[in-house]
Amino acid sequence: MTETPQHHGFGSMRRKEDARFIRGRGTFVDDIKLPGMLHGAILHSPHAHARILSVDTGAAEAHPKVKAVITGEVLAAMGLAWMPTLSGDVQAVLATDKVRFQGQEVAFVIAEDHYSARDAIELINVEYDALPVVSDARTAMDEEAPVIRDDLEGRTDNHIFDWEAGDRARTDEVFAGADVVLSQDMLYPRVHPAPLETCGIVADMDKVTGKLTVWATTQAPHAHRTLYALVTGLPEHKIRVISPDIGGGFGNKVGIYPGYVCSIVGSIVTGKPVKWMEDRSENLMTTSFARDYHMSGSIAATRDGKVLGVRVTTLADHGAFNGTAQPTKFPAGFFHVFTGSYDMQAAHCEVTGVYTNKAPGGVAYACSFRITEAVYLVERLIDLLAAELDVDPAELRLKNLLQPEQFPYTCATGWEYDSGDYATTLRLALDMAGYDALRKEQAEKRARGELMGIGISFFTEAVGAGPRKHMDIMGLGMADGAELRVHPTGKAVLRISVQSQGQGHETTFAQIVAEELGIPADDVEVVHGDTDQTPFGLGTYGSRSTPVSGAATAVVTRKVRERARLVAGAMLEADPGDLEWDAGRWFVRGDRTSGVTIQQIAMAAHGDLELPEGVEGHLDATTVYNPPNLTFPYGAYICVVDVDAGTGKVSVQRFIAVDDCGVRINPMIVEGQVHGGLADGIGMALMQVMAFDEQGNHLGASFMDYLLPTSMECPSWELGATVTPSPHHPLGAKGVGESATVGSPAAVVNAVVDALKPYGVRHADMPLTPANVWRTIQGSPFRTDLAIT
Amino acid sequence: MQVPSHFEYERAADVEQVLALLARYGPEARVVAGGHSLLPMMKLRLAAPDALIDINDVSELSYIRVERDELLIGTLVRHAELLDSPVAAEHFPIFREAERVIADPLVRNRGTVGGSLCQADPSEDLSAAFAAVRASAVIRNAEGSRTVPLREFHVGPYETVVGDGELLTEFRVPIKPGGSSAYEKVGRRAGDWALAAAGAAIWLDGGNVADVGIGLTAVGAAHFVAAEAEEYLRGRPADDESFAQAGRIAAEHCRPTADQRGPVDYKRHLAGELTTRALRRAAERART
């Protein structure tokens, strides 16, 4: 990668933000230290389900360094014991009546230092009366299951919602007429995004100005501000949410957590800034998990391998409060893009959401609102079909992939795919892998009794939420603002609503301005993550930054360029309509030597140049971008594994990933996003799970038990690209932040199942730990979401 | 951030001072070496010692050398040092193989051999390795010192014969000609604790097994040893068949418990499989 300090426009350049990160000079929430700042700590429930009989805070309050102890009762008196969730439910801030999952927040201690706060937690005495627990989602709807949400009027069971998409009758018809119908139960287990930086906040209520400032680990500062305004009654201009440097989000930092509310209340109560920063176990046990989808999928096809339809019924474990973060109209997120990349006649899904005694959440970990689950489902079904028909899985995919001329394509569940040339991408991946040679090697190894597997996943994503008429979160439309100011010397400041958690926005967005305005990317400062300084928008998740705010940035820059055209016309004494643009200059058509640069124009726009009637001075512009559709990036992934039959140990030998995310603004950053997502996929497929025992104990509450992959488990990634621009995005770009996380787990699982073919294995649930693989070989797999007995 | 509760802290310069400080602070004091087991437990508040006696400056406890027919390893030797030690590898390749799969470079740079053994975690790797090579441990106290065979060192999970006011100072491993050793471990990923692991040290007499030591960890083997398998092998041909049978015996006699790392049948199978593999490789090495 060569460094180009004066970088104009698109192409690989080093990230502007890395200068501070590699020097340890970033400013994360935990780096915020304010005069007089106090420290909060949370007491968590050891029980998964229990009635609270009493909470005695006397000894904690007597601790010499403790300033306040907040309980559910204290909050209830302020009307704040419960808060709204992003899915129209309520969630306890601090428990009043019952605790409903292990780790639930029960009390909040505020002390002069973190150690004292933590010590005082142990001085609080809570009396519990333990209740029966629902820790297995499959029993949540049983007659005798305890009712978890008895706080809700008239509740008699643990049912949250039923939701369906597609055409049931048509799907039934297609299935009835099919030569081959295959069904498979599969679990996408509960996992956690586990960002390196846990969640936290510094809340500072200034009693003199009446202004609340919070520094918080949030992926959506503006949405948070609006929610705080709605909950507290403070006007928006009296709330400033700052999201400083963020150490990874992956959806974990979309929602509002009890610790945030407690810290804000704590600052109001004490009149001092209050910091609360989770520890690792708190992060794993209480904050937004991902997946937990129990799926029963079926695929219908002709004998010669033409896919006709897919259907699925899903049991969705939402935990004790329905706090899933997704566009409000979609209780199962975008799961219904599960027809994937294939042309088929009909599809239907039913999703039932249930309460269990587990932490709330459900949409996180770079899942593009549950497309991870959808891709996993269809890519496993395609492999099952290939095995059943005894055809090569690559061949079967090539036979069924959508063809370029079918785009824009409306799938059986109603999504309109914008663009794609799928077969070209898959063929490139097969070439890079040396697919035929790999199959030969596999055959040779099998003959020697060695287990080698090759797994393919072809995924289509739907990202960039979203068109206002279809998508909102709690009534807030998903359009993003952007503001571009050009200083007299031609340097620019871009203000955007999305907030980087490591995606490199300060570089990518500067490059968009640079490309559109013909100035060096280093001349563009990107301001983000501060509601007082940026326009409204819904934040960074669901791979939406480039599709939505990237488009807004292109549009606002083009507005500036058009203003510059008018000013240039005045400077050149030419009709603006006669001017042409080229790499940072307007010139009179036909006379390339005549032009003025954007820098000269900027100076003139601020100077004493006589401007034509109706032309304002300066070049600054603002815009709001309401995306006409989602963008549909896609990719072909191939994973090669070896499996040790004696130990069950899987080792990933190769991973080939060809991504098509349309136009690549900074290919290096795109590749970085893909690298991370592929590692995520290996983690989920091979080692990550949050299982629960019968008492609802969380069995993955530290990094000893909840495993993140290391470089030792990751091969040297082999990346490729095809470029099929999005027809409706101003830059032709599509999102890519989650592509690899969405697409890769299926490739790994398909590879392992392929390796186990000699044992007649059709399917195995994630994570494919050595024990799970060995038991699968023995024909007695265990449930990976429960305690192993 | 997880933080421990209050404790006193003392830094000792030599063994005498360690023993004096241990005497002064009494049974609620703990020695801290690398701190990679003790500090996490304190942060999780599973341990709350009154005082920590830091032995990291006691450089007299940090050495690996051969004296007469023994390999001597000071308690303060870091995992990384044992991993990189040519002397240790020359006599006992098992140490390098075990160390390579213990934790990660950060933990290995700091964690000590003695700390690992004193922690006595039932999944600890070096316990199996030291048991296989029939090491013994030297323990100092106010009265003097005593030497305990490794196979009598562990009293139970997280419990050893090192008593209050005592300090483990050294391991001694007898060097005998005609043998070699190997270590086999399976984890869910690099740096994971063992799902099961087996260490084997074998001495050959022509084509037969003259002597053998088999250490097992994470599978509930008494004293980290597969004694019945050792017994079976002694005097038998050093071939695949014997090693497979030894594996079966080792599997039969261990007592693993189920947890999220795996069910009992899997761990038992693994104990046998890894025993066989370790024996095979150790014998191969001994022959060359």
Ligand SMILES: Cc1cc2nc3c(=O)[nH]c(=O)nc-3n(C[C@H](O)[C@H](O)[C@H](O)COP(=O)(O)OP(=O)(O)OC[C@H]3O[C@@H](n4cnc5c(N)ncnc54)[C@H](O)[C@@H]3O)c2cc1C
């Ligand atoms: C992330 C991680 C992964 C790990 N993975 C593995 C693994 O795969 N395999 C494995 O075997 N281990 C593993 N470990 C454990 C590691 O090997 C031990 O934590 C560590 O090396 C123990 O040594 P220490 O010097 O840090 O002990 P400390 O934490 O300092 O002490 C541990 C205990 O021993 C006592 N002690 C220490 N020295 C003496 C002495 N000389 N005399 C008397 N008592 C003493 C202490 O008082 C304390 O009770 C892992 C640890 C971590 C943190």
